[in-house]
Amino acid sequence: MSIIYVLIPLAIILVLVAIAIFFWAVRSEQFKDLERHGHSILFDDDVKDASKAKPKPPNEK
Numbered sequence: 797m798s799i800i801y802v803l804i805p806l807a808i809i810l811v812l813v814a815i816a817i818f819f820w821a822v823r824s825e826q827f828k829d830l831e832r833h834g835h836s837i838l839f840d841d842d843v844k845d846a847s848k849a850k851p852k853p854p855n856e857k
């Protein structure tokens with residue numbers, strides 16, 4: 797029964813820390829753009845830049 801005197805304050809402290817972390821994340825705009833990462837998977841840029849492509853060597857026989 798004496799363990800309850802330790803667990804209740806510990807649980808309250810953990811909840812307060814979780815709430816503080818949540819409000820920090822909201823204030824630092826962590827949740828500002830939730831759509832970008834989902835769209836980046838769907839619309840991946842598969843087209844290579846022509847200036848970065850290596851020229852093919854001519855076929856010599």
